[in-house]
Amino acid sequence: MSEGLETRVLFRHIDEPGLHEIGTYERLGGYTALRAAFKEREPGDLVSEFEASGLRGRGGAGFSMGKKASFLPQGDMAKYLCCNADESEPGTFKDRELMFKNPHGLVEGVAIGAMAAGATRAFIYIRGEYAEIADRLDAAVAEAYDAGYLGEDILGTGIDVHLVVHRGAGAYICGEETALLDSLEGKRGNPRLKPPFPAIQGLYDGPTLINNVETLMNLPNVVNNGADWFKGFGTEQSTGTKVVSVSGCVQRPGNYEVELGIPSRDIIYGLAGGPPEGREIKAWYPGGSSSPVLGPEELDLPYSFEAMADAGSMLGSGAIIVADETVSIPKMALRTARFYQHESCGKCSPCREGTNWTVKMLERVVRGEATPMDLDIVASVQENIIGHCLCVLGDAMAMPVGSMVRRWRAEFEEAIASARDAGPAPLDVEPAVMTPAGVGA
């Protein structure tokens, strides 16, 4: 299963022709885990196995999957499973490739997760932009119903799981789990106050398990091979493999599945080819655009939840965005901030106003209208957002932007000075752009 630096578990058959069809999927061993889970296992014992595997959420927060499932109350009430396929964190495109090429892998994972959680209704909330992926999922769900893997009395066990693919319509905030629930209930996607947590009171006020696509796709492997096998990959606190999306200034952008804990350098250089010949890495987001930005000094850190947290950042969604020496950090900060400004749902003032302010201040920096003192204001705005809102969308801007202003402050000051000296300039002029043909040229 190991191809050099890669360890392909979820990606084992990823480019097998026809994998998205049930016949091929079954021929390659698909749905054996579902059979075993439904026919031979008890929900409680599955949840314990998931917990023992150490599997942590792959959607951003890295919470123990089994533990979360164990929070759902026992008993005969309507419970739900929601698969978070919103995948809108900039830099992240792993769920897209997993779902498009292996939709049955997700259907099987969702069914097993639902059965373990005691949920009879499951939903895959997929971002609206992923229309061609959602079409694939719809087809796979229909095939699974026909084959008796979904629906009523699955494989004669008396257990029901109904699965609906629900398409969103373009809003990053709907990836936040409580906003996702509101959106799925047919409302505007505003986050809810927590507690109550969704495990207690979620969709339609019922206990709800929410997990990311990749998290759920790991379940069939855990069922088939056991928790100890799963723990054989990765580090003690970061078990298993991870599909890492690498993009930006690298020669081979794409998804690579690795054991958690391998050196970050191996992913960025060994697999993704590093920056174009002759250029150096200046900065990298280790876990999507919401993660505090790291520098070349951290390239040798293990790529694990704990090492990234110790370095003051996070593994997040497992998306590495690489910036080489030609990229202006102030402009990258502005690009980052604009995203959160656009996506803020506007419910909480610190986020709504803070993202807006940050964009305006960074525009002044890039235009040369700011003073170095303004950088202190940018930094303090970030501090005033963190921890003050219903959800962490605002924090997700404040962390990377704050990290950039702190770490590359000299470059921000230089940007102010040189833009001022150059006189008024249009805001969006970019210096070195890596056009596809231009990389390395």
Place this chain on the structure above:
Amino acid sequence: MSERPGDADEREQAIGESGEPPVPDAESSPGSGEPAQAGAEVAGDGGGAGAAEAVAHPGVTETDAVQIPEAHEVDVPDDLRAEIEEIMGRYPQKRSASIPTLWAIQRRYGWCTPEGIRQGAAVMGVTAAYLESVASFYDLFHLSPAGHHRVLVCTNISCWMRGGDELLESFCAAAGADPEAAAHGGAVSADGEIYVSGFECLGACDLAPMASIDERYYGPLDGDDAEAAVASVKAGSEVLPEKAMAIRPAAGGPDGEPDAHVAG
């Protein structure tokens, strides 16, 4: 979140024609003093949220009883009604059908027309204002005419590093759309055919710089690709088959070759 200059006027006009009372929106809601992009968005969300709250429990308040279009008053095409009813049946609570219903309306009419929204609301048993407030939250729903084809060009971090802004300009030039407007919420080409919009990360940074054309992903693209794509879209022929996301193998694996597109 998809508000852009011009929306309000067109919408109000359209609403007027259909005899529906005007609905608060970004530009006309109180307190939207700031015309800037973000100001409008903030005000829009405020106004819209108010509208959403006011009708949070249809059938419960008196106003709602008045505002929910009576099924017999609204002429709903049979197949649309059947589609929406089928959608409602998928969920334990029919309100969950809002977004899929709006998709059905947009597919049918090209955008979420006031009449379409009224039809959807009548079948769902919610107010038109409720459905519109939901639609206005989501970037992919259009509350004004938006061409027959949609081009979304990603200008987020990874695409920006690889020329996403320039790609957006190329698409605008090829389609004949205003690049300024396209970069700030979207623009329809002069011939009314193609909607072009800069967009946030589309989840395909491995294809950077990339675009979604009529709901299919393509990349990495350059200016020539933009021209070719627009020509194909207009001619109704297959768009950039060799640049389609759908045919791309995973990056690594035993055949992990340097990406010819980026290793140049």
